[in-house]
Amino acid sequence: MNLDIEIEKIVKGNDALFYDTEVVTEFDETIFRVFITQEGGVSLDLCATISNELSPFLDVHPPMNSPYRLEVSSPGIERKLTKPIHFKNAIGEKIKLKIPDQERVKGILKQAEKTSITVETKNGEKSFLYDEISTAKTYIEWNK
Numbered sequence: 001m002n003l004d005i006e007i008e009k010i011v012k013g014n015d016a017l018f019y020d021t022e023v024v025t026e027f028d029e030t031i032f033r034v035f036i037t038q039e040g041g042v043s044l045d046l047c048a049t050i051s052n053e054l055s056p057f058l059d060v061h062p063p064m065n066s067p068y069r070l071e072v073s074s075p076g077i078e079r080k081l082t083k084p085i086h087f088k089n090a091i092g093e094k095i096k097l098k099i100p101d102q103e104r105v106k107g108i109l110k111q112a113e114k115t116s117i118t119v120e121t122k123n124g125e126k127s128f129l130y131d132e133i134s135t136a137k138t139y140i141e142w143n144k
Contacts, residue, residue, distance in 0.1 A: 003063055010053050011036050019075045030068040035075040042074035081136040087112035090138055098135040
């Protein structure tokens with residue numbers, strides 16, 4: 001059974017979109033995070049509803065063999081881009097990339113294809129294969 005597919009079904013059943021999962025350790029506690037999105041934004045009530053539906057499912061199909069805490073939330077305005085669909089949905093947004101053995105790249109995401117992306121940087125358009133990107137995220141330039 002593919003856990004992400006099952007989680008996605010529960011999220012979609014609440015008129016939201018499944019974005020991603022991550023496992024992190026904070027203050028000696030393991031957290032299994034489920035990120036969701038929804039047109040118009042994600043409310044706390046929606047996160048609570050999905051958490052309450054996911055919890056019994058994950059009790060039967062745990063995402064890991066050790067104790068964890070479940071969190072359901074939005075990926076945020078500044079969010080990680082890890083899958084081609086994330087890049088496709090971020091076209092037109094400002095992104096930051098880490099490319100091994102190169103300087104960090106900042107610019108506007110212009111295209112997201114099956115195997116690569118194109119970014120408009122201050123030095124012109126640059127293309128990168130997904131395999132070349134070590135990390136990517138959207139970002140906001142806050143006015144001072």
